[in-house]
Amino acid sequence: MKKLHPLEHGLNAYKVNFDAALLKPLQTLFDTSLRERLNREGYAYLFEGLEQINIQITDEALKYHITSYGTAPLLWISNNNAHTYKLFKSFMDELNIMDDIKTLVDFKNKIEVYCGFFVVGKGMDRPTWHKDFYDGAQGYTLITPLFELDNAHGNLMYKDAASNVKKYKYKINEAVVFGSGFEHATEPYTKTDNLRVMLSFTFGTDKIEHWETLSKTIGEQSNYMILPCGHQKGSCGCCNEPGA
Numbered sequence: 001m002k003k004l005h006p007l008e009h010g011l012n013a014y015k016v017n018f019d020a021a022l023l024k025p026l027q028t029l030f031d032t033s034l035r036e037r038l039n040r041e042g043y044a045y046l047f048e049g050l051e052q053i054n055i056q057i058t059d060e061a062l063k064y065h066i067t068s069y070g071t072a073p074l075l076w077i078s079n080n081n082a083h084t085y086k087l088f089k090s091f092m093d094e095l096n097i098m099d100d101i102k103t104l105v106d107f108k109n110k111i112e113v114y115c116g117f118f119v120v121g122k123g124m125d126r127p128t129w130h131k132d133f134y135d136g137a138q139g140y141t142l143i144t145p146l147f148e149l150d151n152a153h154g155n156l157m158y159k160d161a162a163s164n165v166k167k168y169k170y171k172i173n174e175a176v177v178f179g180s181g182f183e184h185a186t187e188p189y190t191k192t193d194n195l196r197v198m199l200s201f202t203f204g205t206d207k208i209e210h211w212e213t214l215s216k217t218i219g220e221q222s223n224y225m226i227l228p229c230g231h232q233k234g235s236c237g238c239c240n241e242p243g244a
């Protein structure tokens with residue numbers, strides 16, 4: 001591995017440094033199409049974390065889908081059309097970690113970027129421990145601050161190989177990348193008006209036989225996503241999507 005460095009021995013988790021310039025286009029995208037809207041009073045209910053939320057936001061050619069699971073006050077704002085997906089994906093192209101990822105997953109030709117997200121919060125009242133993938137899933141999550149976090153914002157809690165709880169402090173221009181087995185939670189933090197904005201992606205194998213395991217956790221995280229076959233979810237029958 002050239003760009004990824006183990007977060008800690010024995011875990012399926014890594015960190016990678018990158019050039020500050022890589023974040024610029026998505027910082028601008030967030031500031032011009034989302035920040036003002038998310039701060040409006042009418043959207044305050046989104047951050048309460050009490051109910052399942054699924055809404056669309058459109059700003060000219062941009063389309064977003066906002067999901068909140070009703071288990072924690074966290075918004076998953078995903079690309080909801082091809083144009084917006086491409087803007088997110090440019091970051092992954094520039095980051096250029098796929099040669100490293102190829103050493104971690106079973107793939108055929110390339111690593112597919114499934115979906116991009118802004119993960120936005122204004123407070124976290126409890127740690128919701130979870131794993132992003134089932135065992136054997138040939139996929140990864142990347143997460144990095146889109147803007148410098150302020151001191152009050154929560155970091156990443158995770159469990160080490162002996163199940164001790166550890167903390168990873170998010171740094172601007174450093175991303176964490178993790179796959180199956182990695183148990184983690186957002187560190188709780190008190191309510192603030194200063195949005196905590198993270199950039200996140202799911203990506204992994206291009207082999208359709210691995211979709212079943214992947215889909216159990218990432219299949220319903222967004223409305224628009226690219227499947228291992230390279231097609232938009234819901235537009236093909238390659239992966240035998242549940243419900244498609």
Ligand SMILES: [Fe+2]
Nearest residue numbers: 130131132184
């Ligand atoms: Fe997670």
Ligand SMILES: [Zn+2]
Nearest residue numbers: 229231236238
């Ligand atoms: Zn397909």
